[in-house]
Amino acid sequence: MVRRAWAIVGSVLALGTCGAAWAQTAARNPADIVRQLAPGFDTQQFPPAVEVRVGCVVGSNAGPYMDPQLALIGQQLRSLFPYRSYRLLKEEAQQVPWGGRAGFELPGGRYVLVIPRGFREGRITMKVMLIEGARPLVDTSLALRRQARLLMAGPRQENGVLILTIGAEKLDD
C-alpha cells in the first residue's frame, strides 16, 4: 500500500515537472521570449527615434554567386568572409524609441533582438541578442558608429553559415 502510494506520488511529480520543463523549453511566441530576456517598457508610449535594419544572409561554398540585392555590401562580404556564395534571405527595418525592442524573426527558428539604448559620442549604443529557441546564442553590447554596420556570423544555416547585417540610424538626423 505504501509502496503504491510512493510510486503514484513519484509519477505525478515526474509528470508535473516534465510538463514544466516542456513549457520552459518548447517553442514559444518570440515576443514572450523577448520579454523574458530583455524586459523593457511599452514602446507604444514613446515616438520612434531609431531605425534598426537587419539583413539575413547565408554564405556558403555552393558556387560563385552574389545575390543582386547585396550589391552594396558584396565587396565587403567577399573581403571579410571566405565563402563563394552569398544569398540574401530576408531584410527588414523597424523604427523604435530609445530602449525599445526591435525584434526580427529569422529563418531556421532564430530571432534577433536589437535594443538601442542611447546616443553617445556619435555612436548608437545598443544591445544585440541572437536567440534560438528560448536561449540567446550571442548577447553583445556595443556602440555602433553612424553608417557603420555590425556583421554577426557563424551559426549554421541550411547548407551554409548565417551572416546577420545590423545597422542603426537616428531618425532625427
Added chain:
Amino acid sequence: MADVIQRNQSACDAIRDSLQLLFDGELPQEKIETVVSHSADCERCAEEIAALDRLHLLIKGVVEAHADKVDDRALWRCIEARLPRPRAGWWVRLRDGWLQSRWEPAFAGSLAALAVVMLVVGLSWRGSDAPAPAGHSAVQLAAHGGGGMSGIPAEIMQIETDYPVVTVLNDETHSAAVIWVSDEGFGEGQW
C-alpha cells in the same frame, strides 16, 4: 599349478577393480576389451559383472522415476547458502541491493522526479535575467573612449555566447564590425 591359480586370482582382482569404472563409462577402450575377454573365460568374473549390471539398471530406474519430483531449486538454495560468497564489485552489490529492494518502484519514480526537477531548475537558472556567470564564453572588452578609437566602426563592450570560439574584427575600410562565432574555430589565414 599354484602359480597358475595365483596368476588367475591376480587377473580377477585387477578386473574387479575395473568394474566400477566400466559401469561409470570411464574405462579406456583397451581395458574394456581386457575385461570382456577375461569374463568370457572366467565364470566367476562373468557372474559378478552380470550382478553389477542388474544392480545398475535397478538403481537407474528408481532414480529416473523420482528425478522430476525433486525440487532442485530448493536444493540449490541450500547448497548456495553454504558456499562462500564471491566478492563482487561495489557497483554490482549496489545494483543487486537495489533490485532486491522492496521500495524499488518508489525509489525509481522518486529519482526520476528529482532528476527532472533538477533539469528544470537548471534550465530556469540559465534563462533568468541574472547576470550570466563569467565562463569561457563571456568576453568583456574594455570600453575605449577618446579619440584613439573614434574611427572604429563599433566599440564592442561585452559579448556573451555559448560558442567556444569568438572572433571580433573592426574593418574600418568597410565601416563594419564583425563578430564571428564558431564551434570549430576559424580557418587559418582567413583574416
